[in-house]
Amino acid sequence: xxxxxxxxxxxxxxxxxxxxRLSEDAHIVLLExxxxxSFANCGLPYFIGGVITKRDKLLVVTPERLRxxxxxxxxxxxxxxxxxxxxxxxxxxxxxxxxxxxxxxDKLILAPGAAPLRPPIPGVDLxxxxxxxxxxxxxxxxxxxxQGVRQAVVVGAGFIGLELAENFHALGVRTAxxxxxxxxxPPFDKEMTTLLAQTLAAHGVDLHLGESAKAFEKSPEGLxxxxxxxxxxxxxxxxxxxxxxxxNKLAVDAGxxxxxxxxxxxxxxxxxxxxxxxxxxxxxEVKDYVLESPAQVPLAGPxxxxxxxxxxxxxxxxxxxxxxxxxxxxxxxxxxxxxTGASEKALRRNERPFRMVYVHPTHHAxxxxxxxxxxxxxxxxxxSGKVLGAQGVGRAGVDKRIDVLSVAIQAGMTVFDLEExxxxxxxxxxxxxxxxxxxxxxxxxxxxGDHPQIDVRSLLxxxxxxxxxxxxxxxxxxxxxxxxxxxxxxxxxxxxxxxRELPKDREIAAYCQVGQRGYLATRILNxxxxxxxxxxGGYQSFTYxx
Ligand code: FAD
Numbered sequence: 001x002x003x004x005x006x007x008x009x010x011x012x013x014x015x016x017x018x019x020x021r022l023s024e025d026a027h028i029v030l031l032e033x034x035x036x037x038s039f040a041n042c043g044l045p046y047f048i049g050g051v052i053t054k055r056d057k058l059l060v061v062t063p064e065r066l067r068x069x070x071x072x073x074x075x076x077x078x079x080x081x082x083x084x085x086x087x088x089x090x091x092x093x094x095x096x097x098x099x100x101x102x103x104x105x106d107k108l109i110l111a112p113g114a115a116p117l118r119p120p121i122p123g124v125d126l127x128x129x130x131x132x133x134x135x136x137x138x139x140x141x142x143x144x145x146x147q148g149v150r151q152a153v154v155v156g157a158g159f160i161g162l163e164l165a166e167n168f169h170a171l172g173v174r175t176a177x178x179x180x181x182x183x184x185x186p187p188f189d190k191e192m193t194t195l196l197a198q199t200l201a202a203h204g205v206d207l208h209l210g211e212s213a214k215a216f217e218k219s220p221e222g223l224x225x226x227x228x229x230x231x232x233x234x235x236x237x238x239x240x241x242x243x244x245x246x247x248n249k250l251a252v253d254a255g256x257x258x259x260x261x262x263x264x265x266x267x268x269x270x271x272x273x274x275x276x277x278x279x280x281x282x283x284x285e286v287k288d289y290v291l292e293s294p295a296q297v298p299l300a301g302p303x304x305x306x307x308x309x310x311x312x313x314x315x316x317x318x319x320x321x322x323x324x325x326x327x328x329x330x331x332x333x334x335x336x337x338x339x340t341g342a343s344e345k346a347l348r349r350n351e352r353p354f355r356m357v358y359v360h361p362t363h364h365a366x367x368x369x370x371x372x373x374x375x376x377x378x379x380x381x382x383x384s385g386k387v388l389g390a391q392g393v394g395r396a397g398v399d400k401r402i403d404v405l406s407v408a409i410q411a412g413m414t415v416f417d418l419e420e421x422x423x424x425x426x427x428x429x430x431x432x433x434x435x436x437x438x439x440x441x442x443x444x445x446x447x448x449g450d451h452p453q454i455d456v457r458s459l460l461x462x463x464x465x466x467x468x469x470x471x472x473x474x475x476x477x478x479x480x481x482x483x484x485x486x487x488x489x490x491x492x493x494x495x496x497x498x499x500r501e502l503p504k505d506r507e508i509a510a511y512c513q514v515g516q517r518g519y520l521a522t523r524i525l526n527x528x529x530x531x532x533x534x535x536x537g538g539y540q541s542f543t544y545x546x
Contacts, residue, residue, distance in 0.1 A: 001023060001025070001026040001027070001106050001107070001314075001315075002026070002027040002028075002029070002104065002105055002106045002107075003016075003019055003026055003027070003028045003029070003105065003106065003107050003108075003109065003311075003314060004029045004031065004090055004103055004104075004105035004107075004108050004109070005019075005028065005029065005030045005031065005108075005109045005111060006031050006080045006090070006108070006109070006110050006111060006112055006250065007031075007032065007033075007110065007111035007112045007113055007281070007283075008030045008031065008032030008034075008037035008038065008074065008076070008111075009032070009036075009037065009038055009039060009041065009111070009113065010038075010041070010111070010113075010281055010300050010303040010304050010307070011111035011113070011280035011281030011282075011303040011304065011306055011307040011310075012030060012032070012037075012109065012111030012280075012281070012307065013030070013037055013038035013061065013066070013307070014280075014303070014304045014305075014306075014307025014308055014311075015109045015111060015278075015280060015307035015308070015310050015311045016028050016030045016066070016070065016072050016307075016311075017066075017070055018307060018308040018311035018312065019311040019314060019315070020070040020071060020072065022311060022312070022315045022317070023315060024071075027073065028070075028071075028072050028073060029072075029073040029075065029103060029105075030066065030072050030073065030074045030075070031075050031078045031079075031080050031090075031092060031103075032074070032075070032076045032077075032078065033077070033078065033079040033080075033095070034076065034077070034134055034135075034136070035076050035077055035135075035136075036059060036076070036134070036135055037061065037062070037063050037066060037074060037076060038059075038060045038061040038066070039058050039059050039060060039134075039135055040057075040058045040059075040060050041133065041300070042300055043057070043058050044058070044132055044135070044137070044138040045132070045160065045163035045164050045166075045167045046163075046167060047138055047142065048138060048141055048142050048145065048164070048167050048168075048171075049166065049167025049168070049170040049171060050167075050170065050171065051167070051170070055135075058135060058138075063076055075092070075094075077094065077095040077096050078092050078093070078094055078095065079092065079093045079095055080092055080250060081093050081100070081250075082250070082253060082254070083108065083250055083251075083253070083254040083277070084102075084254075085254055085255070085274055085276075085277070087102075087104070088104055088105055088106070088108075088276060089102045089103060089104040089105065090102065090103055090105065090108065105276075106276070107276055107277075107278065107314045108276060108277045108278070109277075109278045109279070109280065109307075109310050109311070109314070110250065110251060110264065110272070110277065110278070110279040110280070110283060111279070111280050111281045111283065111303070111307065112247035112248075112250065112281075112283050113133075113246075113247055113281055113282045113283055113303075114244035114245060114246050114247060114281075114282035114283060114296075114298050115133065115244060115245055115247050116131035116132065116133050116240065116241075116242075116243075116244055117131075117240070117242050117243045117244060117245055118131060118240060119240075119242060121213055121214065121215060121216065122214075122215040122216065123215050123216030123217055123218075124216060124240075126216050126217075126218060126223065128144065128222060128223050128235075128236060128237055128238060129216060129223070129238040129239075129240065130144070130237065130238070130239050130240065131239070131240045131241075132160060132164065132239065132241070141237070141239065144236070144237050145168070145171055145173065145237065148236070149168075149173050149235075149236040149237045150173065150174060150236060151173065151174045151175070151176070151221075151222075151233075151234055151235045151236060151237075152165075152168045152173045152174070152175045152176070152235055152236070152237045152238070152239065153175075153176045153177075153178060153213075153223075153225045153233050153235040153237075153238045153239075154168070154175060154176070154177045154178070154238075154239045154241060155178050155212075155213050155225075155238065155239070155240050155241065155242055156177075156178075156179060156180075156240060156241035156242040156243070157177050157178075157179035157181075157183075157184035157185065157186075157207070157209075157241075158185065158186065158187075158241055158242075158243065159185070159241075159328065159330050160241040161177060161179075161239070161241030161242075162177070162184060162185065162196070162200075162330060162332050163330065163331075163332075164239050164241060165177050165200070165205055166331075166332055166333060168237075168239075169203055169204070169205055173237075174204070174206075175205050175206070176205070176206035176207075176208065176233050176235070177200065177205060177206070177207050177208065178208045178211050178212065178213055178225070178227060178233070179207070179208065179209050179210075179211065180210070180211070180212045181209065181210070182209050182210045183197070183209060184196050184197050184200070184207070184209070185330065185337060187326065187328070187339065187343060188337060188339055188343060188391055189343050189344045189345055189377065189391060190545075191377075191457070191541070191544040191545045192337065192339075192375065192377055192391045192392075192393050192544070193337070193393070194543070194544040194545075195335060195375075195393050195394075195544070196332050196335055196337055196393065197209070199332060199333050199334070199335050200332070200333075202333075203333055206233075208227060208231070208233075211227050211228060211229055211231070212227065212228045213225050213226070213227060213228075213238075214226045214227060214228050216238065219234065221234045221235075221236070222234070222235060222236035222237075223235050223236065223237075223238055225238060244282060244298050245262060246258075246261075246262045246263045246264065246282060246283040246284070246285075246296065247282075247283050248262050248263070248264055248283060251264045251272065251279065251283070254274075254277075256272045256273050256274060256277065256279075257272065257273040258285070259285035259294050259296075260294070261285070261294075261296050262296075263283065263284050263285030263286070263294070263296045264279040264283050264284045264285065265284075265285055266278070266279050266280075266284050266285070266321075268287075268320045268321050268322075269309070269310075269313040269318075269319070269320060269321070270284070270306055270309055270310040270313060270321055271313065278310040278313065278314065279310075280303060280306035280307050280309075280310050281302075281303035281306060281307070282296075282298040282303060284306070286302065286321070286323060286324040287323040287324070288323060288324065288325075288326070288342075288346075289322060289323035289324055289325045289341070289409070289410070290325065290341045290342040290388050290389060290409065291342055291346060291347075291350050291352065292323070293350065295324065295326075297324040297326050299324070299326070299327075299328060301327070302324045305321070306321055309321050322410070325340050325341050325406060325409055325410065326339065326340065326341070327339070327340040327341075327402065327403070327406045328340075329398075329399050329402065334395055335393065335394070335395060336392075336393070336394060336395065336396075336398040336399055337391070337392070337393045337398070338391070338392050338393075338398050338399050338401075338402035338403075339389070339390065339391040339392070339402065340389065340390055340391075340402050340403075340405055340406035340409060341379070341387070341388055341389030341390060341405075341406070341409045342354075342379060342388045342389035343379075343389055343391065344356060344377075344379060344389075346389075347379060347388065347389070352388070353381070353382050353383075354379050354380065354381065354382060354388055355379070355380055355381075355382045355443070355446060355447070356377060356378065356379045356380070356455065356536070357377070357378055357439060357442045357443045357446060357453065357536050357537070358375060358376070358377050358455070358515070358536050358537025358540075358541045359375070359376050359378075359435060359438045359439050359442055359514070359515060359537065360373055360374070360375050360376075360513075360514035360515070360537060360538070360540045360541075361373070361374065361376070361431065361435040361438050361514075362374070362431070363394065363395070363396045363397030363398070363430075363435070364396075364397065364427060364428055364429055364430050364431060365427035365428075365430070365431050365432075366431075367427065368427035368428055372394060372395040372396050372397070373394060373395075374392055374393065374394025374395070374396075374397060374398050374401070374435060375392065375393050375394060375537070375540070375541075375544070376390065376391070376392045376401060376405075376435055376436075376438075376439050377390065377391045377392070378390045378405065378415065378418075378439045378443055380414070380415050380443055380447075381414075382447070384414060385414035385415040385416055385443065385444065385447050386412060386413070386414050387405060387408045387409050387413055387414065387415060387417075387418065388409070389409070390402055390405035390406075390409075390439075397430075397435070401434075401435050401436050404421070404423065404436050405418075405436060405439075408421075408436075415439070415440050415443035415444045415447065416440070416444050416447075417440070418436055418437060418439055418440025418443065418444070419437060419440035419441055419444050420440075421434070421436055421437060421440065423436060423437070442515065442519070442536070445519070450523070451519055451522060451523070451534060452522065452526070452532070452533045452534065453522075453533055453534045453535070453536045454468075454509055454533045454534075454535060454536065455535070455536045455537070455541070456484075456511075456535055456536070456537065456541045456542045456545055457545050459484075459509055459535060460484075460485070460545075464486070467486070467509070468506065468507035468508055468509040468533060469488070469502065469503050469506050469507070469508045469509070470484055470485075470486055470487040470488065470508075470509045470511070470535075471487065471488055471489075471490055471502065471508055471509070471510045471511075471521065472484065472487040472488065472489045472490075472511060472512075472539075473490060473491060473492040473495060473510050473511065473512050473517050473518060473520075473521040474489070474491065474492075474512050474513055474517065474539070475491050476489060476491065478513060478539075482539070482543075483539065484511065484535075484539070484542055487511075488501070490502075492512065492517045492520055492521050492524075495521055495524055495525070496524060496528075499525075499528060499530075502525070502530060504529065504530060507531050507532070507533065508525055508530055508531065508532040508533070509532070509533050509534075509535050510522050510525065510532055510533070510534055510535065511534065511535035511538045511539060511542075512538045512539070513538050513539050513540055514537065514538045514539075514540050515534060515535070515536060515537050515538045515541075516538075517538075518534040518535055518538055519534050521534070522534040
């Protein structure tokens with residue numbers, strides 16, 4: 001068996017190593033256009049910022065190691081130019097010598113990844129404007145920074161853009177971020193990103209939301225970025241982080257099917273429309289695990305797993321790819337934001353019915369020092385309670401909860417299962433009622449009808465005259481520090497004695513700081529003949545959507 005693999009980083013290197021483990025005899029040719037294989041793309045921003053200090057650490061495996069340990073025929077600086085499906089061969093250009101030659105295959109695995117977008121904006125090719133994908137891109141950015149960049153502009157507030165902004169800031173570079181959407185991290189729901197935007201501002205990062213770069217120009221200061229609004233930003237360095245596009249040229253030229261957004265179409269065995277050609281990683285179109293619709297999800301975990309699955313299938317094993325949940329995490333200064341499954345906006349776009357809850361628990365027991373608050377949003381099916389998506393933002397412990405919720409989604413669990421989950425607890429690690437259990441209690445209470453809720457956005461989007469009577473059940477001091485419009489303050493401990501102040505002929509929306517006292521208030525009121533709802537996530541959620 002001769003296997004040729006195009007692309008030697010995440011998906012390609014995984015496929016090659018797995019193929020060797022499955023067969024000592026196969027001839028495995030790993031072709032990589034760049035000079036490095038299996039490097040840690042995800043670490044690149046952190047080398048720029050000086051967090052990772054040794055460049056070698058980014059070389060997870062060298063070509064020599066792949067040759068020695070895995071007996072792979074590794075060829076770097078080897079660009080695959082065309083595929084001849086009839087002859088089952090690829091044509092390769094050796095970039096060192098410019099020699100062109102053919103290599104036959106029994107099975108071909110495409111793992112060419114995705115290339116950063118360079119939007120056709122005037123001046124986008126000026127020196128000083130960078131994208132980040134390879135170690136060489138990283139070296140160029142690092143060299144530019146070392147030459148004395150004072151101001152940088154990052155275009156795009158996605159994962160890579162924010163990581164770059166943080167790392168430029170760490171180097172003492174004054175940094176501006178320009179983002180077309182009205183929020184950072186567009187895959188997240190907007191209210192979940194409020195804290196991140198605030199932390200950028202608190203660190204002096206100049207954030208321009210709902211803005212776009214219209215032109216780049218040379219200036220005595222280096223570069224000027226002209227924004228759509230007419231504003232101008234000076235910089236000596238611009239980093240573009242506006243997304244990626246699948247590297248599909250080889251596949252398209254060979255007549256393989258690609259999806260609407262250019263991803264190479266594969267079945268659940270990761271076979272393309274040609275059964276002898278497999279494709280993995282950022283270049284492919286995947287099935288969204290929750291929405292079951294086609295999607296492009298450029299993440300390292302899926303690429304690595306797909307590499308293994310493609311190799312399994314090459315050797316006749318029946319491994320299936322289940323689809324991608326989009327489980328992702330990013331650190332920004334001392335915050336963590338993570339998500340898995342469908343967002344609220346994706347569910348709305350797909351007209352998929354859902355309910356959602358917010359909780360704001362601490363990452364470990366509140367009585368233990370340094371308990372840090374997080375916000376979790378859990379989206380679920382209104383009938384079955386099946387978990388559809390989750391997002392979290394906070395300092396510590398967010399990644400752990402989103403990982404648990406990710407597994408819950410993959411296992412097809414419901415919010416009733418979240419109530420029952422048995423998770424680790426000692427005061428320094430969690431709580432006897434873990435944040436995931438808490439989200440389960442709140443969501444399950446909603447579905448059982450024990451705990452009617454309304455989210456703050458839905459509440460405030462109602463015309464004033466149609467809104468429920470709003471009761472703030474926090475203390476007078478908390479109320480005085482800020483409250484929802486038109487709210488009346490009756491602290492929960494006084495509620496039983498002051499019920500006559502509440503209308504019986506109108507729905508009541510009760511809220512507290514995070515939802516817990518509001519829940520108790522709702523239970524008291526509903527058992528006393530009122531029709532009451534709890535405002536999900538309380539005043540804290542209001543501060544995110546305000
Ligand atoms: P790549 O890893 O991009 O590998 C594709 C390789 O194929 C490239 O090296 C390319 O040179 C080669 N190639 C392409 N065409 C040809 C050809 N014709 N001939 C020969 N070789 C070819 N994901 C996360 O999950 N978490 C993170 O924190 C994270 N951080 C990231 C940070 C940065 C700066 C970047 C750039 C990406 C990050 N990612 C992260 C995304 C992750 O790196 C990718 O999803 C993953 O590497 C995709 O794997 P892949 O094998 O499909 O493509």
